[in-house]
Amino acid sequence: MIEDKNQQRTQLSDLGEFGLIDHLTENFKIKQSSTIKGIGDDAAVLEFKNKKIVVTTDLLLEGIHFDLSYMPLKHLGYKAIVVNLSDVYAMHANPTQVTVSIAVSNRFPLEALEDLYAGIETAANIYNVDVVGGDTTSSNTGLLISVTAIGEVESNNEVYRNGAKPNDLLVVSGDLGAAYMGLQVLEREKEVYKVNPNSQPDLEPYSYIIERQLKPEARKDIVKLLNDLNVKPTSMIDISDGLSSEIIHLCKQSKVGCDLYEDKIPLDPQVISTCEEFNIDSTTVALNGGEDYELLFTISQDDFLKIKANPNLSIIGHIKEEREGMHLVTRAETRIPIKAQGWKNFND
Amino acid sequence: MIEDKNQQRTQLSDLGEFGLIDHLTENFKIKQSSTIKGIGDDAAVLEFKNKKIVVTTDLLLEGIHFDLSYMPLKHLGYKAIVVNLSDVYAMHANPTQVTVSIAVSNRFPLEALEDLYAGIETAANIYNVDVVGGDTTSSNTGLLISVTAIGEVESNNEVYRNGAKPNDLLVVSGDLGAAYMGLQVLEREKEVYKVNPNSQPDLEPYSYIIERQLKPEARKDIVKLLNDLNVKPTSMIDISDGLSSEIIHLCKQSKVGCDLYEDKIPLDPQVISTCEEFNIDSTTVALNGGEDYELLFTISQDDFLKIKANPNLSIIGHIKEEREGMHLVTRAETRIPIKAQGWKNFND
Numbered sequence: 060m061i062e063d064k065n066q067q068r069t070q071l072s073d074l075g076e077f078g079l080i081d082h083l084t085e086n087f088k089i090k091q092s093s094t095i096k097g098i099g100d101d102a103a104v105l106e107f108k109n110k111k112i113v114v115t116t117d118l119l120l121e122g123i124h125f126d127l128s129y130m131p132l133k134h135l136g137y138k139a140i141v142v143n144l145s146d147v148y149a150m151h152a153n154p155t156q157v158t159v160s161i162a163v164s165n166r167f168p169l170e171a172l173e174d175l176y177a178g179i180e181t182a183a184n185i186y187n188v189d190v191v192g193g194d195t196t197s198s199n200t201g202l203l204i205s206v207t208a209i210g211e212v213e214s215n216n217e218v219y220r221n222g223a224k225p226n227d228l229l230v231v232s233g234d235l236g237a238a239y240m241g242l243q244v245l246e247r248e249k250e251v252y253k254v255n256p257n258s259q260p261d262l263e264p265y266s267y268i269i270e271r272q273l274k275p276e277a278r279k280d281i282v283k284l285l286n287d288l289n290v291k292p293t294s295m296i297d298i299s300d301g302l303s304s305e306i307i308h309l310c311k312q313s314k315v316g317c318d319l320y321e322d323k324i325p326l327d328p329q330v331i332s333t334c335e336e337f338n339i340d341s342t343t344v345a346l347n348g349g350e351d352y353e354l355l356f357t358i359s360q361d362d363f364l365k366i367k368a369n370p371n372l373s374i375i376g377h378i379k380e381e382r383e384g385m386h387l388v389t390r391a392e393t394r395i396p397i398k399a400q401g402w403k404n405f406n407d
Numbered sequence: 408m409i410e411d412k413n414q415q416r417t418q419l420s421d422l423g424e425f426g427l428i429d430h431l432t433e434n435f436k437i438k439q440s441s442t443i444k445g446i447g448d449d450a451a452v453l454e455f456k457n458k459k460i461v462v463t464t465d466l467l468l469e470g471i472h473f474d475l476s477y478m479p480l481k482h483l484g485y486k487a488i489v490v491n492l493s494d495v496y497a498m499h500a501n502p503t504q505v506t507v508s509i510a511v512s513n514r515f516p517l518e519a520l521e522d523l524y525a526g527i528e529t530a531a532n533i534y535n536v537d538v539v540g541g542d543t544t545s546s547n548t549g550l551l552i553s554v555t556a557i558g559e560v561e562s563n564n565e566v567y568r569n570g571a572k573p574n575d576l577l578v579v580s581g582d583l584g585a586a587y588m589g590l591q592v593l594e595r596e597k598e599v600y601k602v603n604p605n606s607q608p609d610l611e612p613y614s615y616i617i618e619r620q621l622k623p624e625a626r627k628d629i630v631k632l633l634n635d636l637n638v639k640p641t642s643m644i645d646i647s648d649g650l651s652s653e654i655i656h657l658c659k660q661s662k663v664g665c666d667l668y669e670d671k672i673p674l675d676p677q678v679i680s681t682c683e684e685f686n687i688d689s690t691t692v693a694l695n696g697g698e699d700y701e702l703l704f705t706i707s708q709d710d711f712l713k714i715k716a717n718p719n720l721s722i723i724g725h726i727k728e729e730r731e732g733m734h735l736v737t738r739a740e741t742r743i744p745i746k747a748q749g750w751k752n753f754n755d
Binding site (some may be wrong): 095096099100101102103104105106109112113115117118120122123124129146147149150152156158160162191192193194196197200201203207208209210214216217219220221223245257295296297306312354375407 | 443444447448449450451452453454455456457459460462463464466468470471472484494496497498501504508510539540541542544545546547548549551553555556557558560562565567568569572643644645660739
């Protein structure tokens with residue numbers, strides 16, 4: 060769908076390793092005072108003085124995590140950064156640096172990597188992080204991106220998964236399930252395209268959910284908002300695998316239970332209409348869809364008034380004693396145990 | 408060569424993602440006081456107080472960087488850590504944490520990953536680093552390992568590539584070319600094995616060079632030695648791509664030239680004898696072979712007496728003005744410009 064047969068193609072073998080890294084990162088500017096030395100030595104050198112740092116890493120593989128038939132490379136570069144920064148925000152920290160390693164086969168011309176790095180650069184600028192290192196190698200198959208993100212947090216201000224207490228409120232930012240439904244639309248259009256390459260799909264009714272899939276954002280605004288409101292969550296996690304999986308992580312590590320109210324789960328109207336079109340239950344999508352990159356956190360009831368009217372935040376439940384278990388309270392007021400969906404990649 | 412048909416095979420799909428990570432890292436102990444929180448949250452939390460930190464990352468791909476027909480998985484895990492730690496030592500820093508991400512296809516049983524992680528754990532114990540994070544995902548093809556290493560260094564004690572000055576001495580640790588010649592032997596035995604699977608190769612005469620290929624070590628002793636001797640190098644780099652490539656990096660970033668003396672390049676007797684057997688020039692192997700993971704550095708002539716008798720260190724040349732260029736001075740006393748071999752992976 061996105062291939063342009065007339066594009067310029069420079070073979071990667073025309074550049075050496077050093078030429079390639081230099082070329083792809085030459086426009087990258089250092090923005091953080093903690094970056095003493097970025098790309099260009101055996102290692103980057105950073106200095107954080109009295110802050111703690113957080114470190115997180117993710118792999119993205121072609122054919123597993125993304126499909127280049129509908130994922131533009133610039134978006135992919137952007138998303139690869141964002142999904143890691145989301146983990147930094149989930150620690151109540153602010154991201155400062157990333158390293159980006161790629162493995163790429165010869166079928167990618169230099170111009171494709173320039174698009175990928177343009178997306179990386181855009182994300183680095185928007186989120187104010189420095190690209191301080193990485194590795195570039197050839198691959199026998201597809202494209203792989205490995206990102207490690209580093210962030211800083213004032214000592215004792217970090218938030219773990221394990222601090223939720225009974226009676227805390229369970230809060231989520233934004234809305235859920237959109238990225239998953241965006242993926243369903245893109246997969247459907249890919250099948251249509253295979254049958255009729257001249258078809259011109261009207262994706263306008265799906266613009267929000269497709270953007271959530273192709274160009275997600277990490278909630279840097281929430282960390283700032285919570286600081287401005289003087290609310291420190293008791294626990295926090297980002298929603299990458301789906302709400303139910305993240306609730307289970309949070310409750311298990313905090314040794315608590317919870318009630319989650321189905322009618323409180325925030326859904327965008329496009330998610331609801333697209334779920335109807337696909338005949339999928341929207342609650343199931345929100346619970347198990349994944350890739351939302353919203354923040355799920357718990358706060359003390361004392362902080363209720365500070366956040367209750369905020370349009371970016373939804374109170375979706377509350378924490379209970381561990382022995383009471385984790386339940387979804389449905390619209391019909393039945394209580395269903397929340398179950399892990401596990402991880403499906405190895406079952407493919 | 409290493410496959411055992413009777414080995415136990417547990418399918419990865421029998422465990423979820425969380426089960427897999429928990430299982431593989433359950434024995435890993437935290438050793439560094441700077442590790443506040445390791446595996447188990449959105450990100451690791453570290454605290455270095457008034458030290459600087461260094462960050463480096465490397466990708467290792469099956470079929471590009473390693474061949475599982477002669478690389479045991481335990482050795483591979485060990486090597487994946489060591490090659491990253493070598494970059495940390497090359498900054499004159501001490502490694503403290505690593506993150507390890509793997510992508511793996513279903514053809515690997517759980518027991519294979521246990522071997523891989525046993526090697527990772529061994530390296531982490533020997534080099535006193537904590538495994539604080541990572542990602543585990545499935546792959547459509549082979550095995551991939553992405554490691555990010557973090558180290559600490561007293562502020563202003565780090566050593567860059569760009570500090571070499573004219574008249575400085577050029578020094579290298581250990582000996583060169585062994586890992587490359589070990590690879591040649593292993594590749595030859597693989598071809599023999601293909602023709603005759605019952606052949607029993609006698610690898611005893613190649614034990615040192617094969618170990619240098621399969622289980623290299625990073626030179627943590629050199630950073631300690633230099634500190635003990637009160638010698639701070641003016642520049643330093645690790646030798647991963649070959650001596651000539653690293654000398655060029657160091658000279659270009661320092662804006663200097665150099666004379667490198669062929670007869671001073673340290674070679675193990677097994678390298679010399681195996682080069683004769685393969686009819687390869689041993690100087691070419693030392694200059695371009697790669698994967699030695701020795702340290703190349705420059706010191707002021709004032710420090711000459713402190714290091715001259717040390718059996719771990721060889722003075723192989725000296726730094727000159729940039730306009731004088733970079734030359735190899737051969738045994739026949741001819742002067743040959745040192746050239747970059749570039750990076751060959753993309754030409755495959």
